[in-house]
Amino acid sequence: MKLLRVGEFGKEIPAIIDEENKIRDLSKIINDLNPENLTFETLNKIKEIDLNSLEMINNNERIGSCVTKPANFFAIGLNYKAHADETNSDAPKEPIVFNKSPNCIVGPYDKIIIPKFSNSLDHEVEIAMIIGKKARQIKEEEAQNFVLGYCICNDISEREWQKHRGGQWVKG
Incomplete structure (x- = not known):
């Protein structure tokens, strides 16, 4: 599973790359890829989704940081x-x-x-x-x-x- 955040700096949305390397919008499933929302439970929920049912995002969108607001690095x-x-x-x-x-x-x-x-x-x-x-x-x-x-x-x-x-x- 390849998760990412795409969009303008500070306004990124969560997304996933499907089997055909198309970027799909995950924002209806998860608010953002941050410690509050990104959990093992959420990953299991995403695994059950038919990725083709998700809206496609232009592959030319800016790719943001993979996660946001981590407590530590x-x-x-x-x-x-x-x-x-x-x-x-x-x-x-x-x-x-x-x-x-x-x-x-x-x-x-x-x-x-x-x-x-x-x-x-x-x-x-x-x-x-x-x-x-x-x-x-x-x-x-x-x-x-x-x-x-x-x-x-x-x-x-x-x-x-x-x-x-x-x-x-x-x-x-």
Whole structure:
């Protein structure tokens, strides 16, 4: 199932891509792809729908962020050895967990704001997980039960701020 949000910035509507790669309007089924509305129950409801019964949307519509208003946006730093090597960093013994601002999530073709004094901007293509329900002290083998979906994430970081100005990843 491929869900997305389409439309003018700030006025996106939820949509789904059907088997023929046509975009279909989901706004009569779900208000938006946000934590309030996007649940496992909603996904099951969408699975039961005949997608051909949904109104088609022009494929040239702007694609917005895949979700809106997430409570958090966590990232894992240096999560594989080759990446640690390419940044001249030691591979961490424990995961480096840091926050990114949820309002930095934009659509795939939206402009990215680059800070004025940035001179060490770096980017990585990441796989992001969308967590679908609260998870606390769960067993590793249960973790997948909390993953609602996946998306591609272009992780943009300012390496100088991250590594050489106090070592705080959140400001990079």
